[in-house]
Amino acid sequence: MAKREYKIVKERLFWSYSNLAMAHTAVDRKQEKYTTFNFMIRAKLYKGLCDGTMNVRTLFDDEKIKILLGQKCSYCGNTKDLALDHIFPKKFGGKDSGDNLIYACRSCNSSKGKKDLMEWMTSKGQFPPLMILRRYLKLIIEFCDKENLMGTSVEDLKNQNYPFNIEFVPVSFPKPNFLVMTIE
Numbered sequence: 001m002a003k004r005e006y007k008i009v010k011e012r013l014f015w016s017y018s019n020l021a022m023a024h025t026a027v028d029r030k031q032e033k034y035t036t037f038n039f040m041i042r043a044k045l046y047k048g049l050c051d052g053t054m055n056v057r058t059l060f061d062d063e064k065i066k067i068l069l070g071q072k073c074s075y076c077g078n079t080k081d082l083a084l085d086h087i088f089p090k091k092f093g094g095k096d097s098g099d100n101l102i103y104a105c106r107s108c109n110s111s112k113g114k115k116d117l118m119e120w121m122t123s124k125g126q127f128p129p130l131m132i133l134r135r136y137l138k139l140i141i142e143f144c145d146k147e148n149l150m151g152t153s154v155e156d157l158k159n160q161n162y163p164f165n166i167e168f169v170p171v172s173f174p175k176p177n178f179l180v181m182t183i184e
């Protein structure tokens with residue numbers, strides 16, 4: 001099968017979200033590698049998201065998760081010097097609403113600065129905890145839905161002043177044993 005390129009915004013975001021669901025099941029089951037079962041979940045979700053028979057679940061589940069996460073840095077687990085970090089940087093229109101805010105220590109907060117979350121993680125050679133990535137992807141999907149960008153080509157979204165950098169939305173994920181749900 002030819003390598004897909006996911007050139008349309010919708011395809012890229014849904015493919016990333018479907019990979020996230022795949023990774024989620026594998027980490028949940030403490031697998032070291034992805035199996036046919038995980039790939040089936042990914043394929044089914046991707047198809048459903050694209051044809052509109054499935055949708056990205058609301059941000060409400062994440063509110064529960066956020067409470068469970070407790071007061072620690074969502075990126076490194078530090079419990080001291082906490083601040084609220086904007087997933088979408090404020091400078092690019094990120095809001096002060098619950099979906100966009102997570103706890104981060106001052107060190108991570110200032111290191112991330114106004115960089116895109118995935119761009120920042122990639123620059124450190126890391127991959128974010130799945131729960132954080134989930135919030136980030138949902139924010140982007142919500143944004144693109146609202147701004148009518150889902151059918152646009154990925155190319156057209158580059159170098160715009162959007163609160164995320166589409167180039168860093170991951171289309172392939174690390175093996176499950178390199179992933180965590182949340183920082184312990």
Ligand SMILES: [Zn+2]
Pocket residue numbers: 073074075076077078104105106107108109
């Ligand atoms: Zn931190």
